[in-house]
Amino acid sequence: MSEKKIKILAIESSCDETAAAVVEDGRTVCSNIIYSQIALHMEYGGVVPEIASRKHIEKINRVIRTALNEAETNLDEIDAIGVTYGPGLVGALLVGVAEAKAISYAKKIPLVGVHHIEGHICANYIENPTLKPPFLCLVVSGGHTHLVRVKDYGTYEILGRTRDDAAGEAFDKVARAIGLGYPGGPKIEKISQEGNPNAISFPRAKIADNPYDFSFSGLKSAVLNYLNGCRMKEIPVVTADVAASFQKAVTDVLISNAMKAIEEYKAEKFAIAGGVASNRILREGMQKACRERGVEFFYPSPVFCTDNAAMIGVAAYFDFKNGKRDGLDLNAVPNLRLGER
Numbered sequence: 001m002s003e004k005k006i007k008i009l010a011i012e013s014s015c016d017e018t019a020a021a022v023v024e025d026g027r028t029v030c031s032n033i034i035y036s037q038i039a040l041h042m043e044y045g046g047v048v049p050e051i052a053s054r055k056h057i058e059k060i061n062r063v064i065r066t067a068l069n070e071a072e073t074n075l076d077e078i079d080a081i082g083v084t085y086g087p088g089l090v091g092a093l094l095v096g097v098a099e100a101k102a103i104s105y106a107k108k109i110p111l112v113g114v115h116h117i118e119g120h121i122c123a124n125y126i127e128n129p130t131l132k133p134p135f136l137c138l139v140v141s142g143g144h145t146h147l148v149r150v151k152d153y154g155t156y157e158i159l160g161r162t163r164d165d166a167a168g169e170a171f172d173k174v175a176r177a178i179g180l181g182y183p184g185g186p187k188i189e190k191i192s193q194e195g196n197p198n199a200i201s202f203p204r205a206k207i208a209d210n211p212y213d214f215s216f217s218g219l220k221s222a223v224l225n226y227l228n229g230c231r232m233k234e235i236p237v238v239t240a241d242v243a244a245s246f247q248k249a250v251t252d253v254l255i256s257n258a259m260k261a262i263e264e265y266k267a268e269k270f271a272i273a274g275g276v277a278s279n280r281i282l283r284e285g286m287q288k289a290c291r292e293r294g295v296e297f298f299y300p301s302p303v304f305c306t307d308n309a310a311m312i313g314v315a316a317y318f319d320f321k322n323g324k325r326d327g328l329d330l331n332a333v334p335n336l337r338l339g340e341r
């Protein structure tokens with residue numbers, strides 16, 4: 001007789017997406033509902049935490065109901081609730097955590113708190129059934145840039161991280177500076193198609209004491225200085241060239257540090273995750289660099305790169321199987337570190 005499948009209801013509300021999903025046995029996504037608040041935050045040029053929390057409260061019940069309906073299931077069939085409890089915006093996280101605790105209490109369903117970055121990494125398991133730890137993963141999102149050794153399900157070692165801005169944050173800030181608006185990543189990627197990535201030589205920061213750490217604030221300043229210089233000299237700015245050259249500088253550094261880690265740790269498998277991982281130039285660059293080294297390369301579809309609850313359901317499944325359970329004292333932890341319990 002086949003074993004009963006484990007069904008997880010997952011909730012994600014750490015930033016500006018209100019999301020819920022139903023995931024079976026950690027690999028099958030039965031539903032993945034995302035209410036994106038991007039349009040609401042656009043006029044402010046970035047996420048406004050107060051607005052994000054308020055919208056999460058407004059939308060979360062409907063998003064969860066839709067996730068259950070689309071998966072043709074109900075709370076009586078759910079084995080555990082997975083919820084992002086950090087890192088992220090505290091007010092936004094609290095909405096998801098409070099909701100998950102309320103359902104857990106009312107329906108006596110086990111609760112599993114999930115680290116948001118762990119969720120991003122686990123997004124790779126959804127479409128790659130052969131992917132199993134150990135592997136190396138680069139998580140590049142709006143809030144994080146982490147090079148991680150995935151030693152086992154739920155066991156991580158951070159090899160490198162950003163010293164200042166996250167990669168996605170750099171995309172967003174540069175996009176704003178060149179008048180493209182929020183969110184910057186997809187807009188920079190699009191306009192770059194018409195630009196020359198070698199037009200402007202922007203810096204690629206190297207960190208002396210850790211070859212796996214990143215720094216993007218110098219690159220951002222270099223772009224701003226370049227724009228100011230053009231303005232002072234009354235030289236017209238070719239936005240597509242600035243975007244393409246900036247994108248190339250970011251991806252070059254991400255690829256170079258990742259390949260250093262692959263060589264040092266003799267990794268056979270490498271994955272990318274997070275919003276920036278949907279960037280085509282980054283994917284193609286990583287693919288090529290991995291192929292040259294005989295390393296298998298994995299990446300999630302764009303919908304599983306940016307924030308979603310399916311990835312949280314996958315992470316919750318492996319944690320649940322490892323015996324992790326949280327109580328009703330689970331709290332939002334805005335600066336939660338990966339690997340902390």
Ligand code: KG4
Binds near residue numbers: 140172186274275306
């Ligand atoms: O993972 P995510 O949805 O949220 C966080 O956990 O931060 O990532 C959002 C970030 C934003 O900074 C956005 O500009 C960036 O991912 N992003 C991209 C692309 N799509 C989203 N960056 C570069 N190229 C893209 N295509």
Ligand code: ZN
Binds near residue numbers: 116
């Ligand atoms: Zn994220």
